[in-house]
Amino acid sequence: MSQNISALVNNAKAIKCLYYNEALSSSDISNYIGKSIPHAIKVLNELIKEGYVIEKGYASSSGGRKPLQYSLIPDTHYIVSVAISQFYIQIGILDMNNRFVADIVQHELELYDLKADNLIAEIEKYITQSGINSSKILGVGVTMPGFIDPVKGINYTHLDCKDTSLVDYMQQALSLPVFIENDSTAIALGEQKFGAAMYQDDAMVINLGWGIGLGMIVNGEIFRGHSGLAGEFSHIPLIKNGKLCKCGKHGCLETEASLIAIISKANEEIAQGQRSSLANYETIDADAIINEAVKGDMLSVKLISEAAYHIGQCLAILIHIMNPAIIIFSGKASVIGRLWMAPIQQAINEHCIPRLAAYTELVISNLNANAQLIGGAVLVVESIGKLLGDKIEALNKELDINQ
Amino acid sequence: MSQNISALVNNAKAIKCLYYNEALSSSDISNYIGKSIPHAIKVLNELIKEGYVIEKGYASSSGGRKPLQYSLIPDTHYIVSVAISQFYIQIGILDMNNRFVADIVQHELELYDLKADNLIAEIEKYITQSGINSSKILGVGVTMPGFIDPVKGINYTHLDCKDTSLVDYMQQALSLPVFIENDSTAIALGEQKFGAAMYQDDAMVINLGWGIGLGMIVNGEIFRGHSGLAGEFSHIPLIKNGKLCKCGKHGCLETEASLIAIISKANEEIAQGQRSSLANYETIDADAIINEAVKGDMLSVKLISEAAYHIGQCLAILIHIMNPAIIIFSGKASVIGRLWMAPIQQAINEHCIPRLAAYTELVISNLNANAQLIGGAVLVVESIGKLLGDKIEALNKELDINQ
DNA sequence: CAAACTTTTTTAAATTTTTAAAAAGATTAC
DNA sequence: GTAATCTTTTTAAAAATTTAAAAAAGTTTG
Structure with a gap:
């Protein structure tokens, strides 16, 4: 199993840089993940086999063999992003090419009146209306003001969930992975990757x-x-x-x-x-x-x-x-x-x-008004290593039970 | 030759952490350099063969085999540290255990009146008086106020050297590797490693x-x-x-x-x-x-x-x-x-x-008044990878000529 | 003081990763 | 049109690194 972990890290890194770039050559990927080209190609072929990645024709060359381009397949997975501000919340859903695939909705809701159940209901409604199968959703990125610990999944300023963390509470209710981050930090993430x-x-x-x-x-x-x-x-x-x-x-x-x-x-x-x-x-x-x-x-x-x-x-x-x-x-x-x-x-x-x-x-x-929503999606993508890790852990548990 | 480079990096890292810690077990070194224990032991044995490191008896254990301790041999090399401030300069010399091995000297010299030749003469005098053979000196760390580019080796505020950099000028004159850094940064380095x-x-x-x-x-x-x-x-x-x-x-x-x-x-x-x-x-x-x-x-x-x-x-x-x-x-x-x-x-x-x-x-x-001098020594130690690299490059050039 | 437990060291095999050379594909200049 | 050049891809061998098991050396406990 431990041999999977190092492979996992490289796979996650490759997915990330493909999310941020939409088409890259083997040499680009090699640079991003810091491994040799043969190694990068091995990773890419694995991701093709797993259905994440597709070969996307050849790029131009300044003289020499044209490099094969790799891309994420856009409709394999989706990311839900929830941007909360002082006076309203926005929800959007993005594909694996960082494109909004449904209209962004906006609800006038004051942060101080907002309850976690409220928020969860709106997210559930949005996902249903989008028509996208929940199993295809990689995760939900929630970004909002407040002093937030993204690791513990707690917002110490808003949306207190008593004996459990906001992230745990939402994950339970939505049956989806949830990640939270401060709004300004999310905007910085959005600007870093796409702005x-x-x-x-x-x-x-x-x-x-x-x-x-x-x-x-x-x-x-x-x-x-x-x-x-x-x-x-x-x-x-x-x-x-x-x-x-x-x-x-x-x-x-x-x-x-x-x-x-x-x-x-x-x-x-x-x-x-x-x-x-x-x-x-x-x-x-x-x-x-x-x-x-x-x-x-x-x-x-x-x-x-x-x-x-x-x-x-x-x-x-x-x-x-x-x-x-x-x-x-x-x-x-x-x-x-x-x-x-x-x-x-x-x-x-x-x-x-x-x-x-x-x-x-x-x-x-x-990025105009969308920086926070994009940042919320980046937040989920940045956690892909964790997501893949959880999936493998779950699979291993199943194997243990079957044995 | 390229196989030397990765080994070099690990050797340099091991020397650094031994300089900062005076005695470490193989497991400690393994953690510091981020490699497995068998690998760390291999690195240590190389360094013992090269004369840098010595086995230093066993440490105590909380139940289990006692770990073998490794240390740098103090008198294989020395580091000269020069701390310049607004109104005086201090010079000291330290061994591979970060101990001052000669008295620190202090000269009243206003920074604005200071000339590079002046400084070089004081350093040369100090080295001669210390009685330490110049071939055993790893390098000279010069720390001083001003806007400094440590990579280019230039102080843009003080000690201008016209058509050459301060570092090049001093290296030429002293026939020793020289590194420069801002005084406050050097103090931070000293505090980070020893304070x-x-x-x-x-x-x-x-x-x-x-x-x-x-x-x-x-x-x-x-x-x-x-x-x-x-x-x-x-x-x-x-x-x-x-x-x-x-x-x-x-x-x-x-x-x-x-x-x-x-x-x-x-x-x-x-x-x-x-x-x-x-x-x-x-x-x-x-x-x-x-x-x-x-x-x-x-x-x-x-x-x-x-x-x-x-x-x-x-x-x-x-x-x-x-x-x-x-x-x-x-x-x-x-x-x-x-x-x-x-x-x-x-x-x-x-x-x-x-x-x-x-x-x-x-x-x-x-660290009292010595933070800057210690920081100057750390500056040289931090550059040990570069020093070893230069040495290997020089050896390879010699080999090329002989062939 | 022997059994049980810890921790370190050694060893050999397995795995990962890189290197380097060869092959393939494309461009440029003559 | 073709030789020369350039870049990417493939391949196989080499090197680096880790893993895991065994051995060694202590400590603790009853």
């Missing part, structure tokens, strides 16, 4: 949403810190004697620059009689401010610019400590990236050693 | 000296960032409209909390007639303030406390981003660690999410 952080070993991914999150990629891997709390970017103390934050401290970045903070400032200003097209809205929400800012409303632009400047101040600090190759703005609010960029860049220029600022690229994600 | 960061995968090492440096250990490895500038801790913007820093910005931590800043504040206060035992000194230097603070002089204590509080503020930010297991205070000024600790801890408590502060241990180095 602006591809081929980057040191990237900081800012999750511009109702809060301000940070996912860190260090030495090509997601960095979580010693107890999983690294990247608490939004609670960096910024303003002396600032507003009280829900974390218990005063003047955190989050109290000044999150969408929620911007909304509350907008309401204050309007109440004080400030002229703005926002006054025409019954309730001012994030979309209202974003829309009016795009249209040129002075107050909306001012509020976003001020928030962005504060974010830039904190980014300057982050750059001094981490010296990243790139900072990526992702998450819900990144779609209006242009509005944030100028004041952020200005704050960085003012507060950073010039050499450091010059070495750091700032970009807006091209 | 408070042993067995810690996520540690931040603060270099309390004339400036305030930071060496980062992330996932068990020194973290340098994308372009080698990570850990620019002392230039975190702290004070709004603060003093001008030599980096070009205003209000950096360094302008408020470094020993140099403290000295200048002390002079100001004394000039303004502030009562203090410091007034009895002709020139107030770091030692004066440290000594008087220890004796209880109010002004000295106040100055150090204020600086420490500012350092604590920045540490709170660092903790939010990195979530380290431990923060270690090392470097010259760490010997008066007790004086710093209370205000630092207070600032952290005030500015950190409680859960994060609780998970972070703060300790004072027990």
